[in-house]
Amino acid sequence: MDDVPNLDYICQLSQGDKDFMHKILQVVKKELPLEICTYNLHLAEEDFIMAAEDVHKLKHKISILGLEKGYHLAVDHEENLIKGNVSLKLDFDKILELMLRFIEKT
Amino acid sequence: MDCIIIDDEEMARTIVEQLAANNHDVDIVGSFSNAIEAIKYLNENEVELIFLDIHMPTFTGFDLIKTLKNPPKIILTTSDRNFAIEAFEYECIVDYYVKPFMQERFDKGIQKALSFGTNKNVEHAKATLNDVNVLYINIDRRLIKIDIPTIKIVEAKGDYILLKTDNKNYTVHSTLKKIEDKLPKDTFLKVHRSYVINTNKIIDIEDNSVLIEKDVIPVSRSNRPELMRRLNLL
Numbered sequence: 001m002d003d004v005p006n007l008d009y010i011c012q013l014s015q016g017d018k019d020f021m022h023k024i025l026q027v028v029k030k031e032l033p034l035e036i037c038t039y040n041l042h043l044a045e046e047d048f049i050m051a052a053e054d055v056h057k058l059k060h061k062i063s064i065l066g067l068e069k070g071y072h073l074a075v076d077h078e079e080n081l082i083k084g085n086v087s088l089k090l091d092f093d094k095i096l097e098l099m100l101r102f103i104e105k106t
Numbered sequence: 107m108d109c110i111i112i113d114d115e116e117m118a119r120t121i122v123e124q125l126a127a128n129n130h131d132v133d134i135v136g137s138f139s140n141a142i143e144a145i146k147y148l149n150e151n152e153v154e155l156i157f158l159d160i161h162m163p164t165f166t167g168f169d170l171i172k173t174l175k176n177p178p179k180i181i182l183t184t185s186d187r188n189f190a191i192e193a194f195e196y197e198c199i200v201d202y203y204v205k206p207f208m209q210e211r212f213d214k215g216i217q218k219a220l221s222f223g224t225n226k227n228v229e230h231a232k233a234t235l236n237d238v239n240v241l242y243i244n245i246d247r248r249l250i251k252i253d254i255p256t257i258k259i260v261e262a263k264g265d266y267i268l269l270k271t272d273n274k275n276y277t278v279h280s281t282l283k284k285i286e287d288k289l290p291k292d293t294f295l296k297v298h299r300s301y302v303i304n305t306n307k308i309i310d311i312e313d314n315s316v317l318i319e320k321d322v323i324p325v326s327r328s329n330r331p332e333l334m335r336r337l338n339l340l
Contacts, residue, residue, distance in 0.1 A: 064206050
């Protein structure tokens, strides 16, 4: 996975508005770990439909952080989960980990 | 325009609020993380536009639209890049944004919403007059309305054509060519010099014939490649 998380979209969106930039990053910092936690919980319960819903929601943050390949993997993972297939779990976990580390440093 | 946002994701709501703040035509008067809260608000307040997330747990954006008697204009927001055409089954839907979207795309949607009210009636009138899913046939000086998707088979019979629909069969004084030109090319196909079929109605295909309900329709060798191309083959 050679995707590198970045703030290009958020910078463009903020148009130099530092307050907004700070606000949106705070929201991501708060929301991302919670969404990942919910996703892991649903996976542990083998509730794959709900886990697919969680992946669907996470796709937006994956896009926001510029992870194009990650987005496509998430799309496949979501579709797989609906069928009860968890084969992309480990690859998806790597994306989540990458995002978490990036957000912590930002 | 007074607008509300309905999205279970706080980040998405924050982004729409920011984009709306940069657009002088919209005023965000409410922001909701679930459809139920929003419905309560809508029961007591009037808004002109809703930014509505489709994919929300338990109660989707489409569920919400169905509960509203007179829905205001709606712009859907979605993370699905392969967005379904289902959205445009609802007259109130003005546009849809694929997340993540930028100011330019946001503003374009607002412009559509602003002009939506004035264009809607004209568009509706046009659609009624020129409904692409309907065909009129002349039988005994009466014009009979046929819903095109119900047509299964059209068969040439000398100077007449036999039109077989889900409900009834009609014999009309016309040619296969004339009716073929009136039918949508994506669903109807001439498979034989005497037959045009609705490809959605095919049950079974053999080497040189197709089965539509109980009718076995011959497929000529020259038309077979096009038929096979149309099918969603595994």
